[in-house]
Amino acid sequence: MKALLSTAAGGPETLELLEIADPVAGPGQLVIAVKACAINYPDVLIIEDKYQFKPQRPFAPGAEVSGVVAAVGEGVEGWAIGDRVVATTGHGGMVEQVAVDAAKCYKLPEGRDYIEASALLLTYATTIHALVDRGQLKAGETLLVLGAAGGVGLAAVELGKAFGARVVAAVSTEEKAEAARKAGADEVILYGRAPFDKDQSKALAEAFKAAVGPNGADVIYDPVGGDYAEPALRSIAWEGRYLVVGFPAGIPKLALNLTLLKSCSISGVFWGAWAARNVAANRAHVATLFDLWAQGKITPVVSGIYPFAKGGDAIAKMGSRGAIGKLVVQVSE
Structure with a gap:
C-alpha cells in the first residue's frame, strides 16, 4: 500500500x-x-x-x-x-x-x-473536554475564544453556543471573522499579528475587556498562546477559568499575580492523555458530539x-x- x-x-x-x-x-x-x-x-x-x-x-x-x-x-x-x-x-x-x-x-x-x-473527532472532542471538564462552562456565561477560525476555535464557538454561552471570537482577519460569525459567535474582535510591544499588549487587553464586557470572560479558550495569552488573561472574570490548549504563536510566560487578583484558574487541556485515562467518559462525549452533529448544532x-x-x-x-x-x-x- x-x-x-x-x-x-x-x-x-x-x-x-x-x-x-x-x-x-x-x-x-x-x-x-x-x-x-x-x-x-x-x-x-x-x-x-x-x-x-x-x-x-x-x-x-x-x-x-x-x-x-x-x-x-x-x-x-x-x-x-x-x-x-x-x-x-x-x-x-x-x-x-x-x-x-x-x-x-x-x-x-x-x-x-x-x-x-x-x-x-480531534477538534470537537478536545473542545468538549475543555469546556465541560476543565472549564465547567455554564449557560449564560461568557466564553472568549482565541484563534476562533481554526479547527478547535470554530469547534469552541459552536459548542459554546450549543451549551448556552455568550461567545466572543477573536481572530486575525476579516475573512476569519466572517467564519466565526457563521459559526454563531455573538461578537468578534480582530487582533494584529504578534509580537507585541508593551503598548500593543495593553491595547489588546483593553480590546478584550471591551468585547467580553464589564464582568469579564468566565472561560477563555486559548489554542494560540504567545503574546496573545496575557492580554486575554487580563480580561478574565472573577473566578474565571483559562484553558490552555495549544501554542502555535509560542509558549507564553504569564504573570501569576493576575491569577491571585482575579481568583482565577489556569487549566491545561491534554485531551489525548485524558481520553486514554477516561475511556467511558470520552465515549460519552463523542456520543454527545454525534447527537449535536445530527441536530445541526455543530458542523x-x-x-x-x-x-x-x-x-x-x-x-x-x-x-x-x-x-x-x-x-x-x-x-x-
Whole structure:
C-alpha cells in the first residue's frame, strides 16, 4: 500500500509517498481502509520532532481518519468488515490502510460524508473536554475564544453556543471573522499579528475587556498562546477559568499575580492523555458530539481538500496559520 512518510525530521517538503506492507489487525484492532485524513497542528510539529511524542521513523503523520473496516482483529466485538468508521490514530493516518485499536474507533452514521467526518473527532472532542471538564462552562456565561477560525476555535464557538454561552471570537482577519460569525459567535474582535510591544499588549487587553464586557470572560479558550495569552488573561472574570490548549504563536510566560487578583484558574487541556485515562467518559462525549452533529448544532468546516500525494501541502498550509477550520487529505474515493 501507499503511505506518505516522514523519513527525516523536517518540514512538509521532506515527506515521501512510498510503498509499504499492508497492516495486519492485531488483537483488539481494526484495519481501516482510509478514505480521508484530517490535518491538525500537531502534524506540523510531529514531522519536525517538535511534538511531545516522537514516533520512530519512518512514520506517517495524520491523527484522525475516516474510512471502511477492512479487517477485524481477535477479540473485537460489534464490528464487521465494511462498517463505516471514524477513528483517532495519534499519528499514522496518512496511509491507504491503518491498524487502529477498536477503542479509538466510532461507527460513522449513515448519510455522513467521509471528508466532513474525518474532521470531527480531534477538534470537537478536545473542545468538549475543555469546556465541560476543565472549564465547567455554564449557560449564560461568557466564553472568549482565541484563534476562533481554526479547527478547535470554530469547534469552541459552536459548542459554546450549543451549551448556552455568550461567545466572543477573536481572530486575525476579516475573512476569519466572517467564519466565526457563521459559526454563531455573538461578537468578534480582530487582533494584529504578534509580537507585541508593551503598548500593543495593553491595547489588546483593553480590546478584550471591551468585547467580553464589564464582568469579564468566565472561560477563555486559548489554542494560540504567545503574546496573545496575557492580554486575554487580563480580561478574565472573577473566578474565571483559562484553558490552555495549544501554542502555535509560542509558549507564553504569564504573570501569576493576575491569577491571585482575579481568583482565577489556569487549566491545561491534554485531551489525548485524558481520553486514554477516561475511556467511558470520552465515549460519552463523542456520543454527545454525534447527537449535536445530527441536530445541526455543530458542523465541521473543511476549507481545503487535498489529494493524497499533496498531503504535505495541507500540512504546510496548516503551519502557516492560514487555514480556516480544517484541511483534509482525500486518500481514496
